[in-house]
Amino acid sequence: MLSEESARTVRETLPAVTRALPAISSRFYDLLFADHPVLLRDVFNRVRHATGEQPAALAAAIAEFAAHLVRDPSALPEAMLSRIAHRHASVGVRPEQYGLVHEYLFRAIGEVLGDAVTPEVAAAWDETYWLMAGRLGAAESDARTAAGLPAGPLTSSWREWVVVDRVEATGQVTTFRLVPADGGPAPVFRPGQYTSLRVFLPDGAWQTRQYSLTGPPDSGTWTISVKRVQSAQGPDGEVSHHLHLKVPVGARVELSAPFEDFVLPELPGHLLLVSAGIGVTPVLPLLRQLAGSDHQDPVTVVHADRSPRTHVGRDEHQALVDALPNGTAHFWYTEPSQGHHVERLGRPDLDALPVPCGTHVYVSGPPSFVIDVRTRLQDRGTPPEHIHYEVFGADAQSYAAGGHAGCPWSDAAVG
Structure with a gap:
């Protein structure tokens, strides 16, 4: 929960900061990638960044969390936080990366808002950021535990899988069936869960996307269906095109443990x-x-x-x-x-x-x-x-x- 003074400051500045967040988030990514280009190459979705969707999404997430925090701290956007946390856990986000985000985000805030960022405003939004980061970190740890992964955000959760079959489901959708390359068992997943898939592209980049697990949960294989993304307004989907054109039977990709966004309750009802x-x-x-x-x-x-x-x-x-x-x-x-x-x-x-x-x-x-x-x-x-x-x-x-x-x-x- 925010301190009383910070809550008052965030409440007063939230409209102005929300209006500026698109510019702040865009500048944040420019600064971050200028100093750490490997993050754009190997961590972020380059297509989403190129279209501007990623900066807009970051701005919306911060605004949504802050609005809940000052409106009703007992009713934070837990669904939003859980979904982000599962994504982070699936790709191996580490605690120290929140410090890196903080550094560049607050540099961007200072550049965009200038003198409006008084010490009181900076302290209030700093408190807001770390509250959000703390909630996400705890949720990521819980997600990893539920997925049966070792404690702590370890990137070693990636595992190599082999394509054993691929079928053209429709003209734009191909279904891939995979087994672990190490010969071990395929983890049983819950219907509705997804896996993060990571591929090494010809330009030397690692790019990651999430795909729903569509086959029987206990079949010993995992199945994903990938739509080849074509856009008339921006870049085509580089991972989906790579999978369709460059990943035959026998090829290898890396997959994460299964994570959940979309699973049924124990008593589904109507x-x-x-x-x-x-x-x-x-x-x-x-x-x-x-x-x-x-x-x-x-x-x-x-x-x-x-x-x-x-x-x-x-x-x-x-x-x-x-x-x-x-x-x-x-x-x-x-x-x-x-x-x-x-x-x-x-x-x-x-x-x-x-x-x-x-x-x-x-x-x-x-x-x-x-x-x-x-x-x-x-x-x-x-x-x-x-x-x-x-x-x-x-x-x-x-x-x-x-x-x-x-x-x-x-x-x-x-x-």
């Missing part, structure tokens, strides 16, 4: 599972879990895609819903095939779906889709704590909307 595009990948394992557990409560499944041809795992998606005693599927396409429901063209109409009190909602897809679904459901009365997210891409708005976007040391995952 569920609404909403996905779009490649966002279906964490939903399929959840449905397999439900189908294998004799889940009797209603499960409503909504998916949006361009067409049945681009809908990854469409047949299994439908079959898993059909296997549930009270499962209902609503597939929406912008380019439907013959015989598709004419009332399900375009974006999903969630207003027509019942969402009883107590329903847990799982939303997975691009940032704009997740934010839109979450906003519409909250407007209908669904509590924020009952809406769980997996955002495929970085977006500054998704922190304020309760999702995850990025963080000082790693970014969510597609590219």
Whole structure:
């Protein structure tokens, strides 16, 4: 909790600092990478940085934490902190790196705000930063323990895996099946968890992305489905292109332990599972879990895609819903095939779906889709704590909307 004096100062300066945060975060990364270019090469998502999404995400995270801190310290954005912590734990963030971030962030604050940064203002925001860093550090330690990793943020948690099979799921999505290169067992994961994948690119950089684990949790292999990211407005996804074009059967990549953002509660109850595009990948394992557990409560499944041809795992998606005693599927396409429901063209109409009190909602897809679904459901009365997210891409708005976007040391995952 902030001291009374610091809380008053942060509350008074929060509007001005929030307005300046985009410039501060952009300058922060310029300063950091000028002195430590290896961080951009080997730690950060270079595509997200090039598009400006990473600086925007950092600004949004700081603003969101500070706003909660001065509004109600007992109700901090725990979901946001947990999601950042799991990302950090998956890529091996070390405690001393928070000191490095602090150094360059406060240099950037001084450059952007100038004389407005009085000793009192600097002390209050310094206290805010270290409170956030402390909460993240504790959550990262908990995440590593839950993943069965050694105590402490050790980069040795990376493990080499071999591609044993690859299948073109759709024209833009390839599914990779992998086994540990050391011949040891593949860790059992929880449906909905992801792994961080690290590849060595031709220009000498190590780049890391996160991918949902889509196969059976105890199969002895891990499976990921990777969409080849192509952008008309910025750089294409360099890791997804590398995996599609340069990683054949027999190739090796590095994977982290499994971490969680998107797992079912012990007693799921009534569920609404909403996905779009490649966002279906964490939903399929959840449905397999439900189908294998004799889940009797209603499960409503909504998916949006361009067409049945681009809908990854469409047949299994439908079959898993059909296997549930009270499962209902609503597939929406912008380019439907013959015989598709004419009332399900375009974006999903969630207003027509019942969402009883107590329903847990799982939303997975691009940032704009997740934010839109979450906003519409909250407007209908669904509590924020009952809406769980997996955002495929970085977006500054998704922190304020309760999702995850990025963080000082790693970014969510597609590219």
